[in-house]
Amino acid sequence: MSAASGGGRPRAGTAHGTVEGRWGPGGTAVFRGVPYAAPPVGPLAFAAPAPPRAWDGVRDAGAFGPTAPKVPYPPLFAALLSDPEIPGEDCLTVNVWTPDPAPAARLPVMVWLHGGAHTRGSSAVPVYDGAAFARDGVVLVSVNFRLGVLGYGLFPDAPANRGLLDQIAALAWVRDNIAAFGGDPGRVTVFGESAGAISVGALLAAPRAEGLFRRAVLQSGAPEVLPRDRVRTMVRRMAARLGVPATARAFGAVGLPALLSAQAAVLRRSSPVLGGPAFGLVTDPDTLPADPLEAAMASEVPLLMGWTAQEHRLWLAPTGGMRLLDRLGPLAVAYGRLRGGKDRAAVRALRAALPQASPADLAGHLVTDRLLRDPLRRIAGARRAAPSHLYEFGWPSGVPGLGACHALELGFVFDTLALAESAWLAGPDAPQALADEMHGAWVRYATTGDPGWAPWNGDGPPKVFGGPEPEAVRVEAVTPLVLP
DSSP: OEEOOTTOOOEEEETTEEEEOEEOGGGOEEEEEEESSOOOOGGGTTSOOOOOOOOSSEEEOSSOOOOOOOOOOOHHHHTTSOOOOOOOSOOOEEEEEESOOSTTOOEEEEEEEOOSTTTSOOTTOGGGOOHHHHHTTOEEEEEOOOOHHHHHOOOTTSOSOHHHHHHHHHHHHHHHHGGGGTEEEEEEEEEEETHHHHHHHHHHHOGGGTTSOSEEEEESOOOOOOOHHHHHHHHHHHHHHHTSOSSHHHHHTSOHHHHHHHHHHHHTTOBTTTBOSOOOOOOBTTTBOSOHHHHHHHOOSOEEEEEETTTHHHHHGGGTHHHHHHHHTHHHHHHHHHHTTOOHHHHHHHHHHOTTOOHHHHHHHHHHIIIIIHHHHHHHHHOOSSOEEEEEEOOOOSSTTTOSOTTTTHHHHTTOTTSHHHHHHHOTTOOHHHHHHHHHHHHHHHHHSOOSSOOOOSSSOOEEESOOOHHHHHHHTTOOOOOO
């Protein structure tokens, strides 16, 4: 059931009750904070997601629901990445932006999984506003899911990969309910960035997710699983700080503030570039039985995949890591070669391709190749059953020192450059024409499966969005970071 008449607020009927949203620009509608699972508290804190409780009457869906429990970004990163915190227990919710909240519309659907190293982020980040997708004929769904130790801590007495199970439950909610919001459950594209892209890769391998989406987009994240001992180490370190056994039952008896404080302490010793213990997905007989990288190579789901030209700068520049690596010179390049698993020929080829790159950029490129570019190219090159489209985002941020860094493309994909939070990372005067191009490609992909360029054939460069001139690369290589 859907209703949108008489000048009142838009309504939609879900399997658990009716929700009332708000009208947006151009007659679009948005429904925020709609539960797809029960609040993960008490005995459900470390359990698989349970169905939400049905409600009588009309539930107000005018505001974002609570964000999943998390620790804030360190100040240097918080100045670049918006990450609002909304208190409350009912955090397993979705938001829906739709051009037409009527069952007969049957519009393409995109489901967004946010990034944040599996420990931060939410669907309430302003940059992820779905109004532009609704304006352009796509139903946009964004999802909250459990993070950190609650979503990915590995325990002997709890299911593994609970954050992934939350995402699967959200996709099942989309299948069962999205028609009431004008969406076509048979035309769902799931997309994510960073840890969200890693999650998309896991969904390709998760038996419970089979049939829940038709296409997938992986932005700056390759399918991966972590060694179980690497995730267990995070739990054991937290247990030592808390003085409790490393079990879900013991952790569930700890107050949330103390739990998050212990999590924040152990996270300081983890880095995307330097490695170390981390929270993340693991292979598991029940939830993720296959290596998601291998599964992606064999999958028949069409894929759109890509990266930014200088991913590493978000991880290194705010902390002074770029300056440190530049001072180390050849030692930094040698570290990047070893950490990236590259030989000396690869370093020579990179120097030839980027003759003005600093030692820090060379090291960062080598590590990023290992983490992102190489596995995504490997997936695209191995697939025969479905097309793979590759892209690179090359426009350098207006914030000096960041270059074409990790997460910079998000304001362009969502066409939210006008928001103040987009400027935190992109700086002033980001090119709207580039957002028109990139956002339009994502809309076309969700609608037709063709983003506007040919599938990758195993050779040649990817599609480039906004690549800088050589002089711009040269300037960016030596400019220190200045936070806004």
